Amino acid sequence: MAAAREVFVERGPAAPLDEIARRAGVGNATLYRHFRERQSLLHAVLLSVVGRMADQVERAAAESTDAFAALERFLHDAVDERLGPLCGLLLDKGGQFPAELSSQYARVEAAVGRLMDDARRDGRIRADVDLQDVLTAMSLLARPVPGSDHHIADVHRRLQLLIDGLRVSAPHG
Template identity: 50%
Template sequence: MAISEAGTSAARSGACGEARSGASVARRRGGRPRADALRNRERIVSAAREMLVEFGPDVPLDEIARRAVVGNATLYRHFPDRKDLVHEVVVSVLSRTAEIAESAVMEIAEERGDAFGALRRFVHEAADERIGALCPMLAEGFDAQHADLLAGRERLEVAVEDLMGRARKAGRLRADVAVGDLMVALSQLTRPLPGSGCVDFDQFVHRHLQLFLDGLEAPARSALPGCAATLEDLRRPQ
């Protein structure tokens, strides 16, 4: 995955110029981004999510462009530097995962399924969004307090709290667990092991998530050590 620094710099420089020019045209026309530009952006973000999971936060941007089947200039036109792209990936994962949780809550509210079954489906679908890849992305220099990220995180937390509360009220979720317990397990179990190369990793993710979910269901088979983990507990400096 060697990168030509000269070529990358030239692509970035040209793309930034095109971005400024394109933005000016858009402002003059007062229009929205073209459909093909939006599709390219979505393809880049999707490819970046996959490759950041597979290869970590330092994966070459040129390789992401190749996976997305777009030119380097197109990638840099949308995302002038790595931090912009990583930010967009994290926001996208948070948003898509929150939508899954909200859909599960709606399913319970409309009595289209049982509360724990909806929670179970949320966990497996959230795993497919690669939410466990968020932690390695939050590297040095990443603005974890950006307004977009705080809003996305709050939306997800509210939806998951609601989902777990409904399962608990229905007597299907053990009382000694909280949203932090769920999110830690989801994050850890969806993160590939070092050196695993992600070969057929999904089969193990869903298998182990199912084991975890069986442990969440009431009645509890044993007492858990410690206290239920809230998201505030996870953020508190140790």
């Protein structure tokens, strides 16, 4: 799954399955035995990532006394998991996720929304920032720019710039 996640992020949904098998250290037959179709592999990868992220952000929201810090940690974790670049891979022509994936993503949105509400109530996040602003910006920052080296440290630096801009103390107009 990790190999498939990385290859799909790097090369998109049409990435060669042979490359995924090679990176995973398995033969093509093993890959095809578990995933007969590309879509089923894409679905499994994204469901795994989104489910794991939903668990992490729900746990952070429940346990955190500092909602802004928990939101910041989630955003960095989501970048590490490649959540943003993967999300666009399984949208249907109407821009919708399959039902099972949609319910997992709804968990992410609900928990992030709670963190943002708590951070707003604590006076830590700008009032003019909404859930879609944050998730869209994180997703766009995490996507590889064609023709560039995509170092994760650079992505985290840019994400931190975004996070710093979410703080109430950041000038805005």
